[in-house]
Amino acid sequence: MTAALIGQDLATPSISRDQALRFITCPDRELPALLAAARAAKEKFKPRVITYSRKVFLPLTNLCRDYCGYCTFRRDPGDPGAHTMNPDEVLAVAREGEKLGCTEALFSLGDKPELLFPQMRDTMRHLGYKSTLHYLEAMCELVLRETTLLPHPNPGLLSAEWIARLSTVSPSMGLMLESTNRELLNPGAAHDNAPDKLPAKRLRTIEEAGKQRVPFTTGLLIGIGETMTDRVDTLLAILDLHRRYGHIQEVIIQNFRAKPGIPMAHSPEPTLGEMLRTIAVARLLMPIVNIQAPPNLNAPYYEELLDAGINDWGGISPLTPDYINPEKPWPHLEQLRRRTEAKGFQLRQRLPVYPEFLHSAISKSPLLSDRLRSARDHEGLAIIPRAA
Numbered sequence: 001m002t003a004a005l006i007g008q009d010l011a012t013p014s015i016s017r018d019q020a021l022r023f024i025t026c027p028d029r030e031l032p033a034l035l036a037a038a039r040a041a042k043e044k045f046k047p048r049v050i051t052y053s054r055k056v057f058l059p060l061t062n063l064c065r066d067y068c069g070y071c072t073f074r075r076d077p078g079d080p081g082a083h084t085m086n087p088d089e090v091l092a093v094a095r096e097g098e099k100l101g102c103t104e105a106l107f108s109l110g111d112k113p114e115l116l117f118p119q120m121r122d123t124m125r126h127l128g129y130k131s132t133l134h135y136l137e138a139m140c141e142l143v144l145r146e147t148t149l150l151p152h153p154n155p156g157l158l159s160a161e162w163i164a165r166l167s168t169v170s171p172s173m174g175l176m177l178e179s180t181n182r183e184l185l186n187p188g189a190a191h192d193n194a195p196d197k198l199p200a201k202r203l204r205t206i207e208e209a210g211k212q213r214v215p216f217t218t219g220l221l222i223g224i225g226e227t228m229t230d231r232v233d234t235l236l237a238i239l240d241l242h243r244r245y246g247h248i249q250e251v252i253i254q255n256f257r258a259k260p261g262i263p264m265a266h267s268p269e270p271t272l273g274e275m276l277r278t279i280a281v282a283r284l285l286m287p288i289v290n291i292q293a294p295p296n297l298n299a300p301y302y303e304e305l306l307d308a309g310i311n312d313w314g315g316i317s318p319l320t321p322d323y324i325n326p327e328k329p330w331p332h333l334e335q336l337r338r339r340t341e342a343k344g345f346q347l348r349q350r351l352p353v354y355p356e357f358l359h360s361a362i363s364k365s366p367l368l369s370d371r372l373r374s375a376r377d378h379e380g381l382a383i384i385p386r387a388a
Contacts, residue, residue: 014239015284020232024281031276038280038309041287046311050340051350051381054333055104055315056097056149059323060085060136063120064110066194069263070224070256073324074110077119084123090139093320094147100318103375103382104352105149107136108323111156111196133162140169144371152217152315152352157196160208167214171353171361171372172249174217177202180237181230190224190264203237210245214364215357219252219292222278223270231278235285242289249357250290252314253279255297257325272301276308283309290354295336296328303339312350313340348381355380 015023023034061084064074075082094105114120114132129135133155140151151170158166158175166173180199184191191197209216220234235251242248255270270278275298282291292312295302316330331339340347351372353361358380362369377383 014287015281017232017236020235020281020285021229023284024228024232024277026277028273031273034280035276035307035309038283039307041283042291042309042311045288046290048344048346049348050306050311050313050345051348051354052313052336053104053152053315053352054100054102054349054382055106055152055317055352056093056102057315057317057320057323058085058090058093058105058107058139059083060090060107060109060139061113061120061132062110062323063113063117065113065116066111066196067192068194068197069190069192070221070259070267071324072259072262072326073108077117084120085139086127087139087142091142091146094143094149097317097319098147098149101349101384102317102319103148103150103349104315105140105143105147105151106315106352107140107151107153107155109136109153109155133158133166137165137169140166141367144169144367148371148375150352150371150375157201158205158208160212163205163209163212163214167212167361168365168368171351171364171368172215172217172357173209174250175202175205176221176252176254177206177218177234177238178221179224179226179230180234181226184225199237203241206238206241206248207245210241210247213245213247213360215249215353215360216247217250217252218248219250219254220278220282221254221256222274223256223268224264225267232281232285235282239286239289242286247357247360248289249354250292250312251282251286252292252294253282253310254294257297257328259325259327272298272304275305279305279308279310294322296322296330297325299328299331302331303343306340306343306345313347315352349384350381351375 062075143149143151152172153170154174290312291310292314293305293310294314337347362372
């Protein structure tokens with residue numbers, strides 16, 4: 001594979017599946033040419049700038065009916081650390097984030113825990129809500145009305161009705177596809193005893209969001225037992241949905257990190273080379289889609305991912321930890337800025353919804369429209385509060 005050949009591939013809307021399979025498994029001697037092509041594609045898309053979203057992380061509940069082999073976030077009722085935030089807690093964290101210049105309230109929660117746990121049904125009744133999704137909707141609206149933060153929920157599988165309801169109180173939402181490999185649900189695999197991780201169900205949610213023109217974040221989780229072919233096919237599934245509906249605002253390439261106490265504690269983590277190849281292939285398959293990789297999961301070498309064609313660092317919090325990967329702290333924003341600039345880019349703060357998707361979000365409700373219009377600058381990025 002030569003640089004000239006890759007350049008030729010860039011002349012088309014995206015590379016083919018066969019090319020993607022060849023690039024994602026390329027030998028080390030061909031990696032520099034692959035990275036050069038991916039970075040060139042990124043620069044053609046969004047030149048000289050790397051964005052991030054300053055956020056607070058709100059773990060609305062860590063009760064979850066899925067048992068994934070890589071997860072330390074989820075809890076059963078009665079487990080140490082099991083918790084559902086009350087409205088006062090939600091608002092207190094959001095207001096502290098507001099003081100630090102945050103513009104995103106990232107809501108993460110287990111997938112419909114009340115369907116498995118009667119204790120969660122009791123909690124919802126006590127709080128005055130029919131279900132976890134009803135509660136999430138109310139908390140998104142609370143943050144939207146009482147602070148300048150914009151909600152971005154990750155609630156798991158959603159029906160058409162719930163996508164419509166949540167889209168009136170959040171400008172964007174997300175669901176990681178993770179992988180299209182159904183075999184990951186087999187006994188002993190990463191998604192064993194995690195029925196909500198069935199790829200077809202997750203694809204339906206992402207597709208329904210597309211039908212409703214909801215700006216949507218999705219992506220891959222690599223290193224959980226999938227093959228290189230699976231990674232390419234998962235990217236192609238996302239690309240197919242985006243070509244049909246145009247709503248994929250961001251594709252995350254997230255790497256598995258091993259942790260003590262999980263079933264996959266001794267599973268190998270993806271290497272830097274795997275991350276670089278997967279990101280580069282994602283960029284070449286989707287040259288005009290925002291590609292993100294989390295810096296905290298790729299420390300200490302995270303700035304090297306810029307060479308593979310990402311244009312965004314995702315959500316970074318100056319206040320709250322990454323509750324999904326608490327052992328991996330966010331980089332300090334000044335450090336992130338310095339490392340980004342050392343690679344030749346300017347770091348800019350965005351909203352949870354990307355500038356090119358603002359028009360879709362603004363149309364969903366008057367309240368959302370008012371908040372977005374007051375939060376965006378002339379480029380559709382975040383207005384930086386003086387306190388930040």
